[in-house]
Amino acid sequence: MTPATAGEKFQLLVDLMARLRAPGGCPWDREQTFDTIKPFLLEETYEVMDSIDARDWKELSGELGDLLLQAVFFSQMASEQNLFRIQDALDAINEKLVRRHPHIFGERTARTEGDVRKIWSEVKAAEAEEQGEAPRTLLQGVPRSLPALVEAQQIAGRAAQTGFDWDNPDQVLDKLREELAEFAAARSNGKHEELEDELGDMLFVLVNLARFVKVDAEQALRRTNAKFRRRFGYVEQQLAARGRTLTEATIEEMETLWQEAKRQSL
Numbered sequence: 001m002t003p004a005t006a007g008e009k010f011q012l013l014v015d016l017m018a019r020l021r022a023p024g025g026c027p028w029d030r031e032q033t034f035d036t037i038k039p040f041l042l043e044e045t046y047e048v049m050d051s052i053d054a055r056d057w058k059e060l061s062g063e064l065g066d067l068l069l070q071a072v073f074f075s076q077m078a079s080e081q082n083l084f085r086i087q088d089a090l091d092a093i094n095e096k097l098v099r100r101h102p103h104i105f106g107e108r109t110a111r112t113e114g115d116v117r118k119i120w121s122e123v124k125a126a127e128a129e130e131q132g133e134a135p136r137t138l139l140q141g142v143p144r145s146l147p148a149l150v151e152a153q154q155i156a157g158r159a160a161q162t163g164f165d166w167d168n169p170d171q172v173l174d175k176l177r178e179e180l181a182e183f184a185a186a187r188s189n190g191k192h193e194e195l196e197d198e199l200g201d202m203l204f205v206l207v208n209l210a211r212f213v214k215v216d217a218e219q220a221l222r223r224t225n226a227k228f229r230r231r232f233g234y235v236e237q238q239l240a241a242r243g244r245t246l247t248e249a250t251i252e253e254m255e256t257l258w259q260e261a262k263r264q265s266l
Contacts, residue, residue, distance in 0.1 A: 013068065014086055017076045034077060041070045053222060099123060117161065138162065149218050152207040160211070169212040176205045231261040 003009045020029040044066045051060035075086035100123045103110035110116045128136065142154045159165070166172050183198040210217040235257040239249050246254070 010068075013072055014076070017069070017072045021076050021080065029073075032073070032077070034074065037070065037073055037077075041067075041074075044070055049222070053219075053226065099127070121161070147218070149203075149207065149221065152204055153211065153217055156204070156208050156211055166208070166212070169209060172205060172209045172212055176202065176209065179205050227266075230266045231258055234258075234261040234264075234266050 003012050017029075020026045044063065048060065048063045048067055051057075051063045071089070072086060075084070075089055079085045098105045100120055102108040102123070103116065103119060108119055110119055124141075138158050139155055142151060142158065144151070146154065166175070179198065179202045183195070183202055186194040186198045207217045210220060235254050236246055238257045238260070239246060239253070244253075
């Protein structure tokens with residue numbers, strides 16, 4: 001009989017993964033370890049993001065299934081080593097959702113996003129104290145393994161919650177102009193390390209500017225990357241239709257085709 005509920009279907013996935021890892025199961029699946037599966041987790045995460053960017057909901061459904069598989073895979077390996085079971089992971093997230101939303105499941109009140117963030121931080125601090133963890137600095141909670149752009153967003157956002165922030169976007173633009181001037185000066189000095197530092201400062205200010213205008217910097221850059229792919233692809237296709245390659249074309253030819261792509265809203 002085909003599973004009907006989400007719970008039954010999830011259990012089927014758990015059972016399938018256990019079968020693949022069992023003696024007589026799939027040789028490839030049986031050889032995997034926590035470390036060998038890590039790259040697949042990252043890959044599947046980015047494929048989910050690509051599906052969302054493309055607004056391809058059918059594809060997203062499949063990619064979310066692949067992402068779920070990674071969680072089940074890790075949990076199966078942990079179960080085999082008596083570390084924890086998938087049930088423990090589910091208990092942990094269910095309990096955390098209830099515990100960190102006392103304004104929904106308890107008696108706290110939150111009317112704004114800021115109220116929710118404040119409650120979330122207070123609950124996290126209380127959890128750390130109950131578990132006897134050493135007090136953490138504000139930015140220790142931002143994983144260093146994040147992509148640099150995402151890390152910058154989280155660092156800037158957390159610092160801003162303490163009041164260490166500009167008052168408005170115009171002040172951020174002024175800071176950007178200051179950093180541009182410093183970058184220009186670094187170019188004159190010709191020191192690569194100084195150029196790298198100043199360019200990093202400029203990028204960090206841009207992340208803060210995005211935060212002020214409520215734009216996700218990571219998603220904004222991904223959209224621009226996708227736009228560049230489309231327009232450059234158009235240039236390459238049009239040149240090929242004329243029997244020419246990118247290396248044979250002049251910059252003027254490519255720029256003309258680029259402007260055509262822009263007019264077509266590619």
